[in-house]
């Protein structure tokens with residue numbers, strides 16, 4: 001059965017990893033059994049447009065007066081006005097300092113934990129108030145953290161490979177293996193697949209056979225493998241700090257915008273806490289909040305039932321609004337997971353039992369949503385949801401039959417009778433399957 005995607009949070013001590021993790025896992029809308037799995041693993045919430053938002057009232061698949069957003073009832077996570085929070089597993093990879101690949105800090109343990117991650121979020125303290133080891137300072141250049149963390153990963157993988165390179169080469173020649181086969185044997189421990197290794201080698205277009213690779217070529221291979229296996233989002237955290245701006249500007253010059261997200265984890269934690277305590281209205285990740293005064297001004301004499309804040313709290317909230325929400329368009333924390341999911345090409349799938357009501361036999365509409373990875377096939381989706389139950393056949397909309405090994409992708413089929421909705425990336429409904437299960 002395909003494994004659930006796992007996102008690893010990495011970063012030096014005091015960069016704000018735990019705060020980021022707390023802000024991602026402490027969704028007030030959380031429903032269901034998920035909380036912390038063990039001290040290192042937790043469940044975060046990925047925000048996506050829900051399938052229900054595609055079915056307003058009086059639409060082809062929902063002739064009723066009520067939009068499906070009003071009936072959507074997730075088993076886990078939540079759906080607020082078509083904005084769905086889907087559980088996703090997070091791994092807190094602690095103890096990383098320069099020299100980790102040689103065992104410094106919790107070095108090797110950290111790196112071993114990393115093997116299981118499909119994508120990484122590197123939390124960088126962009127205030128420059130902590131040095132490479134996480135000790136308090138001023139004026140540290142955080143772009144150095146991005147360089148050394150990446151280099152630790154590369155040197156760890158390269159070190160493991162070089163230790164055995166002599167015997168790897170001998171075996172490669174003896175069994176007349178391809179470069180992909182030989183490397184996959186070495187990289188399988190990092191959760192790699194032959195397809196990942198083949199993509200790396202295709203990109204590099206190496207001329208020499210594996211047994212003739214120089215140290216420099218091996219390093220290029222390891223770098224390409226690191227890019228493929230550990231796609232990384234860089235969370236530039238502590239943007240609320242006055243020293244952050246110049247560091248952000250410097251990092252933005254040397255990194256593609258798609259890899260960077262600006263965050264203030266501490267602000268997100270604070271806002272969620274205030275919302276829970278009934279002082280403000282705030283939806284996770286939004287770029288605005290409402291206070292009692294705002295609601296009174298909007299004409300609700302009861303201020304939405306929100307509590308009155310004292311002057312000190314009011315000032316703090318106003319500052320946060322100016323410095324983070326208005327200036328940066330939000331705390332950025334929710335976008336961190338969305339960006340990681342984009343890098344992985346995660347596809348949300350909404351399995352339902354009833355093709356016309358989108359229910360699952362218990363009165364709940366779009367009860368379940370599972371995330372599968374780019375390249376997943378119809379069979380993968382089936383097994384993820386139905387386990388080992390034998391598959392009889394799968395029909396797409398309009399009764400068109402699809403093969404078990406068809407890759408789930410955009411626009412391949414159109415909508416009609418639905419048992420499975422398969423949405424591509426985070427934005428569009430892409431592929432809708434009807435699907436019947438029976439004994440083979």
Ligand SMILES: Nc1nc2c(ncn2[C@@H]2O[C@H](COP(=O)(O)OP(=O)(O)OP(=O)(O)O)[C@@H](O)[C@H]2O)c(=O)[nH]1
Nearest residue numbers: 012013014015016017018019237238264265266267
């Ligand atoms: N100004 C500001 N401070 C933050 C932010 N996020 C975290 N911090 C502070 O930074 C310090 C370290 O945060 P942690 O979340 O404990 O950092 P960590 O990376 O988990 O640290 P270790 O547990 O040592 O690995 C704490 O004092 C936090 O309150 C932020 O967005 N802005």
